[in-house]
Amino acid sequence: MKEYNIVIAGVGGQGVLTAANILGWAALRAGYKVRMGEVHGMSQRFGSVVSYVRFGEEVYGSMVPEGKGDVILGFEPVEALRYINHLKEGGIAVVNTKPIVPVQVSMGQARYPSLDEIREIFEKEFRAKWIGFNAEELAIKAGHVVTTNTVLIGALTQIPEFPLDAEHVREVIKLSVPPKAVEMNMKAFDLGIEAAKEILGL
Amino acid sequence: MAKVTDMVLWDKPGEKVLLLGNQAIARGALEANIAVYAAYPGTPSSELTDTMAVVAKKAGVYMEYSTNEKVAFETALAAAWSGLRAMTAMKHVGLNVAADTFLSSVGMGVEGGFVIMVADDPSMWSSQNEQDTRVYAKFANVPVLEPTSPQEAKEMTKYAFELSEKFKHFVILRTTTRSSHARGDVVLGELPEEIKAGKRKFGKFEKDPSRFVDVPSNARRFHPLILEKIEKIREELNNCPFNWIEGDENAKVGIIAPGLAYAYVKEALHWLGIENVKVLKLGTPFPVPYGLLEKFFEGLEKVLIVEELEPVVEEQVKTWAYDRGIRIPIHGKDLVPRVYEMTTRRAVTAIAKFLGIDGPLNYEELDAKYRKALEIVPPRPPSLCPACPHRNSFYAIKKATRARGIYPSDIGCYTLGLLPPLQTVDTTVAMGGSIGIAHGLEIAQHGALTEEQRRGEKKIIVATIGDSTFYHTGLPALANAIYNRSNILIVVLDNLVTAMTGDQPNPSTGQTPHGMGKRIPIEDVAKAMGADFVAVVDPYDIKATYETIKKALEVEGVSVVVSRQVCALYRIGQMRRRGEKWPIYYVDEDACTGCKICINAYGCPAIYWDEEKKQARIEPSMCWGCGGCAQVCPFDAFKPVEEGEE
Numbered sequence: 096m097k098e099y100n101i102v103i104a105g106v107g108g109q110g111v112l113t114a115a116n117i118l119g120w121a122a123l124r125a126g127y128k129v130r131m132g133e134v135h136g137m138s139q140r141f142g143s144v145v146s147y148v149r150f151g152e153e154v155y156g157s158m159v160p161e162g163k164g165d166v167i168l169g170f171e172p173v174e175a176l177r178y179i180n181h182l183k184e185g186g187i188a189v190v191n192t193k194p195i196v197p198v199q200v201s202m203g204q205a206r207y208p209s210l211d212e213i214r215e216i217f218e219k220e221f222r223a224k225w226i227g228f229n230a231e232e233l234a235i236k237a238g239h240v241v242t243t244n245t246v247l248i249g250a251l252t253q254i255p256e257f258p259l260d261a262e263h264v265r266e267v268i269k270l271s272v273p274p275k276a277v278e279m280n281m282k283a284f285d286l287g288i289e290a291a292k293e294i295l296g297l
Numbered sequence: 298m299a300k301v302t303d304m305v306l307w308d309k310p311g312e313k314v315l316l317l318g319n320q321a322i323a324r325g326a327l328e329a330n331i332a333v334y335a336a337y338p339g340t341p342s343s344e345l346t347d348t349m350a351v352v353a354k355k356a357g358v359y360m361e362y363s364t365n366e367k368v369a370f371e372t373a374l375a376a377a378w379s380g381l382r383a384m385t386a387m388k389h390v391g392l393n394v395a396a397d398t399f400l401s402s403v404g405m406g407v408e409g410g411f412v413i414m415v416a417d418d419p420s421m422w423s424s425q426n427e428q429d430t431r432v433y434a435k436f437a438n439v440p441v442l443e444p445t446s447p448q449e450a451k452e453m454t455k456y457a458f459e460l461s462e463k464f465k466h467f468v469i470l471r472t473t474t475r476s477s478h479a480r481g482d483v484v485l486g487e488l489p490e491e492i493k494a495g496k497r498k499f500g501k502f503e504k505d506p507s508r509f510v511d512v513p514s515n516a517r518r519f520h521p522l523i524l525e526k527i528e529k530i531r532e533e534l535n536n537c538p539f540n541w542i543e544g545d546e547n548a549k550v551g552i553i554a555p556g557l558a559y560a561y562v563k564e565a566l567h568w569l570g571i572e573n574v575k576v577l578k579l580g581t582p583f584p585v586p587y588g589l590l591e592k593f594f595e596g597l598e599k600v601l602i603v604e605e606l607e608p609v610v611e612e613q614v615k616t617w618a619y620d621r622g623i624r625i626p627i628h629g630k631d632l633v634p635r636v637y638e639m640t641t642r643r644a645v646t647a648i649a650k651f652l653g654i655d656g657p658l659n660y661e662e663l664d665a666k667y668r669k670a671l672e673i674v675p676p677r678p679p680s681l682c683p684a685c686p687h688r689n690s691f692y693a694i695k696k697a698t699r700a701r702g703i704y705p706s707d708i709g710c711y712t713l714g715l716l717p718p719l720q721t722v723d724t725t726v727a728m729g730g731s732i733g734i735a736h737g738l739e740i741a742q743h744g745a746l747t748e749e750q751r752r753g754e755k756k757i758i759v760a761t762i763g764d765s766t767f768y769h770t771g772l773p774a775l776a777n778a779i780y781n782r783s784n785i786l787i788v789v790l791d792n793l794v795t796a797m798t799g800d801q802p803n804p805s806t807g808q809t810p811h812g813m814g815k816r817i818p819i820e821d822v823a824k825a826m827g828a829d830f831v832a833v834v835d836p837y838d839i840k841a842t843y844e845t846i847k848k849a850l851e852v853e854g855v856s857v858v859v860s861r862q863v864c865a866l867y868r869i870g871q872m873r874r875r876g877e878k879w880p881i882y883y884v885d886e887d888a889c890t891g892c893k894i895c896i897n898a899y900g901c902p903a904i905y906w907d908e909e910k911k912q913a914r915i916e917p918s919m920c921w922g923c924g925g926c927a928q929v930c931p932f933d934a935f936k937p938v939e940e941g942e943e
Contacts, residue, residue, distance in 0.1 A: 097567075107679065108919075116315075116480075120298055123315050123482055130446075131315075131480035134422045135340055135799075140710060140866075141902050142679030153567050155446070155560035157479030160568075160641035162658045177674050180667040195916070197677040201896045201906040202717065205675035216670045240918050270298050 096127070098151035099258050100159040101251075104178045105170025106195050107141045110244040113271075114168065115146035117248060121259050121267040122150035132157030145178050150258075168251055170243065171195050172213050172227075179221060187254050188217050189291070191230035191247060226250060226294050233286040242276075242283035249287020253295060261288060302351040308488055316483040318476045319344035321447040322414060325454025326384055327356055329410070330489040332498040333376035334360045335369040337769065338798035339388030340423040341477040342416035346386055347799055350810035357495040360810060362801050365728070365769040366391035370398050370413070377411035378509065379500030382458050386414035389428050390727065394770065396433070399467075403437050404519025405508050406465040406526075409500065410458030413439075414470045416477045419605055419638035423474075425708065425727065427636065429607040430471045434583045438527040441469040441583045442539065443556030447481040453539055453580065455486075460533070466526050471582075473605065475638060476557050527584055535588035539580025542593050548575040550652065551593060553602040555579040555610045561644035562603050568645055568657050585613040594623060601651040602629040605639040680713060683903040684869070684921035686862035687711045687790050689836035691721040692899055692929065694759050694788060697846040702757045703738055707731040707771075709763035710797045710864075711790050718900040722761070729770025735760035735785045736778045743784065754850040759786045764805040765795035767819060779827050779855050786849050786856040789819050792864040800867045819859045829854030836860045839928045869921050880937050881920040882927060884913050888934035899929045 101118060105111040112133055119131045127150035134144065147159040164182040169175025169190035182188070192210055199205040210227070217223040230250070234243040245268060252261035265284055272280050291297075299307075304314045305324045316324065322345050326334070334353065336346040346362065353360030359376075363369035366387040376383035387395065392415050399413070415433075418424040434441035442457055444450035454470060461468040491498060507515055534540060552574055554562040559578045566574065577593045579585065582604075594600070602611045611629035618627060632647040633639075642660065649656040681688045691714045694704070706712060706722040707730060715722035724734050735758045746757060762771050767789050778785060795801040802808040807816025823831045830852040834845045842860060849856035872879060889912040895904050896913060903919035904926060906912075913934070915926070927935040 106677065116298075119315055119480055123313065129315060129480070129482050132475060133478050133480070134474065135343070135478055140679035140682060140713065143677040153564065155563045156557075156641055157475050157481070157560075158640060160564065160645075161660075162663055163641075173674050174677070176670055177677075179670050180663060196905045197675050198680060198896070198900055198902055198905075199677070199717075200675050201904070202900075203906075204717070206673075207675055208673040212673055216673075220666045220670065267298070 096151045096258060097153045098149060100164045101148040101166050101168060102159050102164045102178050102181045103146040103148065103168045103170070104174040105144055106174060107144045109170045110241065111144050111146050111170060114244040114248055115148050117264070117267050117271055118148045118259070120271070121264045122148070124267065125259055125263060127151060128154060130154045130157045143174055143177055166251065166254060168247055170247065172210060173208065176213050176216060179216065182221055182223055185222050187224045188226065189247060189250050189254065190225070190227040191243060192227045193229050193231040226254065226291055228290045228294065230287065233290060234283055237283035237286055238279035242280055245280045245283040246287035246290070249284040250291035253288055253291035253297065302348055305348055306352045306355060307485060308493055309485055310487045312485045313482050314485060315480055316447050317344055318444070318447045318450045318472060318479050320348050321451040321483050322454050322470065323348040323352065324483070324485065325451035326412070327352065327358070327492050328451070328486045328488060329455040329458040330382055330491060331358055331384055331458070332381035332409070332500070333373055333383040334358055334385070335363045335372035336386040337363050337366045337369050337391060338795055338801045339391050339416070340798055341418055341472070341474040342386045342388050342391070342414060343798040343801070344477070345414060347801065354811050355495050356492045357497045359497065362803065362809065364804065366395040367398055370395035374398070374402060374407070374411060375502070376500065377407035377409045379408065379502040381409040381498060381500040383409060384412045384414060386416070388424065389415055389417040389430050390424065390426060391415070392430060392433055394728065400437055401511050403439060403467055404516065404523050405511070407461060407467065408465065410461035412454065412457045412461060412468050412470055414472070417471060417473045417606070419473055425725070427606065429609065430469065431582050431609040432607055434469050434471070435609060437467070438523045439467045439469055440527070440530050440534070440581060441471050442580055443471045443582055444476055444580070445557050445559040445578070447479060448483045449539065449580070450476060451483055451486070456538065460530070464526055464530055466530065471556070473557055473638065531584035531586055532588070534581045534584065534586040537581055537586070540586060540589055541578050542575060542589065543578060544576045545573045546575065547596065548573050549596065549598045551575040551577065551597045551600045552648065553577045553579060553600065553610060553614065555582040555604055558603045558605055558639050558644065561639050561641050562648070564641045565645035565648050568641070569649065569654065571648070571652065579610060582610050583613070585610055585617070587617055590614065590617055594618070597625060599626045600628065601632060601647065602627070603633055603639070603644050603647055604629060606635065608635070678716060680716065680902050681710065682866050682921070683901050683919050684865035684923035684925070685710070686792055686836040686860065686865065687714060688719065688899065688901065689839050689842060689925050690761070690788060690790055690860040691719040693836065693839055693842040693846055694761070695719065695721050697843050697850060698754065698757065698759060702759050703742070705731045705734040705738060705758070705760045707762040707766045709766055709790070711761055711763060714761070718897050728766055729762070729774055731760040731762045732771055732774035732778055732787055735787070736774070736781070736783045739783055739785050755853050756784045756786055756850055756856070759788060761788050761790055764789060764791040764793065764819060765803040768804050768817070772822070775823070776826055783855050784853060786846070786858065788846070789857065789859045791819055791859050791861040793861070794864050794867050796864040796867060800864065820857070823857035828857045830856035833859045833861055836862050837923055837925070839925060865921050865923065880922040881917050882915055882922065882924065882935045883917070883938050884915055885934050885936050886910070886912060888932050889913055890932050892931070895926050895930055895935070899926065901926060
């Protein structure tokens with residue numbers, strides 16, 4: 096495989112870096128050459144964050160080039176939209192539909208768009224496949240809101256032509272989380288898989 | 298997965314692991330048998346220092362968090378003089394702080410290998426400027442190595458020590474945000490026995506005043522020596538394993554790709570499907586080895602240099618070509634932007650234009666679609682965390698000065714106080730700059746105080762500076778303000794860690810990575826220096842903070858208020874690790890009048906506006922329980938969730 100590009104977008108503190116790490120390790124263990132890009136420092140403080148996970152023979156740089164992303168894994172709806180320029184035409188968006196409203200919106204300085212508006216841009220303008228669901232709700236169902244990233248990764252493994260095997264990714268999550276959180280994360284992973292299967296009609 | 302900091306010390310040569318560029322450099326330093334490491338943290342260099350902090354003791358390496366980059370530089374330099382392998386690391390602007398020593402001592406050279414890791418931040422993701430360290434390297438006549446991948450970063454670190462020792466000269470290892478913070482597969486190499494045994498190494502300083510004292514008579518000798526050394530190094534770099542020529546030997550067009558730009562050039566060429574080009578991959582942007590250029594230029598009819606930021610390589614190549622009588626077109630900054638970071642898009646666009654072919658994507662169309670999408674995306678700048686003590690300090694400062702003060706601030710998380718609704722940061726320049734700027738502003742505006750202000754506050758300039766920044770470069774500025782009888786208030790936002798860069802320790806707590814150092818309370822320093830008013834407050838008590846600041850403003854002279862409360866992010870992180878819970882707050886719907894003071898004046902990110910009910914709400918997953926909201930609400934609408942309630 097020449098390259099596979101994942102863009103992970105969210106809000107600082109949501110576990111974007113953790114998710115990127117899990118996917119990166121899974122790709123490495125599957126024998127791929129891996130490149131990941133992230134930004135630390137000031138931008139991590141509850142601001143918008145993005146991480147890139149790339150693997151395959153022809154990846155060199157750490158950033159997914161604009162228009163080359165196979166999938167956007169959105170931890171938050173407007174954050175997914177903020178990085179849509181990285182998505183290729185006909186790419187896939189796996190999105191947690193639970194919004195986190197920025198302070199600027201509460202202060203009345205900006206407007207938070209409706210989910211339909213966001214989805215329309217993905218589907219109509221970028222001809223992307225939209226897989227949106229409330230991952231936070233499922234995470235709480237699994238045991239804790241912190242497993243939201245595991246739910247999303249579970250869903251990600253089900254998208255068409257995803258190069259990493261779900262069981263293989265599951266293994267890496269098992270090895271990555273603290274022992275007492277394994278069960279909860281496995282449940283979260285399964286709930287993510289189910290949610291994606293339902294949307295994709297699998 | 299094993300902890301990354303464990304992997305960095307793994308004695309498993311040949312094992313493939315996933316490392317951050319900065320961690321790969323740490324591993325490289327260990328494989329090179331480093332003895333002394335000293336640094337002040339700064340994004341994007343910090344993870345190198347933090348990794349060294351975790352592994353140092355086990356590896357027998359002396360490691361310290363120094364109070365600033367100059368001190369760190371000197372600490373490591375003296376170790377290298379003593380025959381040990383030593384390293385210092387900093388962000389690009391850190392080299393400005395260390396520049397005096399750097400530029401004055403380069404002629405003295407070293408005995409043990411001395412590697413200066415400098416992390417640049419093109420596009421300024423977490424920085425105040427975009428300076429290019431390669432220009433400094435040229436200025437100082439010090440070679441600079443720049444990796445293109447985490448694996449190369451590790452290998453280059455080892456090579457940097459060897460090169461430094463061979464020529465008894467400084468070596469800069471330059472990264473950028475995208476190489477320091479790139480994660481990639483790295484194959485581990487052999488660790489030296491001493492590192493594996495965790496045995497501290499000691500050196501010996503051989504006195505030689507003709508070398509280590511930079512009086513003019515010595516310095517005059519140094520300058521020609523430096524120039525001689527750098528030309529010898531240029532020669533050596535013809536055989537550097539990180540410089541090579543690849544691609545089509547018979548090509549008529551060539552591309553020079555220094556440092557990380559090589560990665561983007563490779564991707565661009567693959568994407569364009571171009572094979573009939575020759576590529577010069579340059580791991581040493583300064584000095585560019587002429588022998589390699591000679592070979593590369595053979596048969597070429599035009600050349601493009603794809604380089605990030607300043608035309609450092611371009612200028613060397615063009616000068617060389619001119620002197621050699623080569624008159625083929627050499628493109629660079631005419632096709633590649635000089636500002637902001639390199640991307641595949643930039644590389645592919647420049648190369649397509651250079652070759653006169655179409656790009657792989659219609660960027661105009663993409664940009665138009667993207668602009669349209671962004672129209673509905675609300676901004677989400679970084680903000681002070683929930684429960685951040687700085688928010689309370691700023692809130693109290695603004696209230697005590699009736700929002701009419703001038704607020705010079707400094708470098709740290711608290712720079713975010715510039716954003717609405719707090720807006721209590723009017724200037725920031727550089728580390729420690731708040732106090733000097735405050736002093737200058739007071740000199741310039743003292744006469745502009747109104748009668749009312751003279752009777753009441755006596756001063757209107759309130760500087761804010763963090764604990765670590767205070768020790769970094771605030772000290773001389775405070776001495777200056779006191780000595781020259783300034784009339785300012787300095788609020789030291791003491792959150793007991795160097796928070797912005799990842800909770801590193803500093804003298805305010807006295808902690809070090811290997812146990813207790815000595816604690817230096819900021820208030821003691823201020824008192825000893827002769828400040829006219831010194832007080833310590835807990836910003837979690839907003840009223841007391843406000844009253845203390847009021848009092849401090851009424852004193853003529855230099856007032857210092859230490860606003861002390863541990864960083865909320867650090868505290869919550871610790872509590873999470875220990876499995877502890879913290880109290881959270883909720884909004885009493887019967888009490889909230891929808892006045893919005895909590896949102897429009899206080900601005901905690903855990904508080905949001907319920908548009909339907911026209912009331913404030915707290916997002917429970919984001920509340921870290923400081924209770925600040927309950928103190929600012931005039932209607933007592935914020936209440937703690939009782940045990941057992943949801």
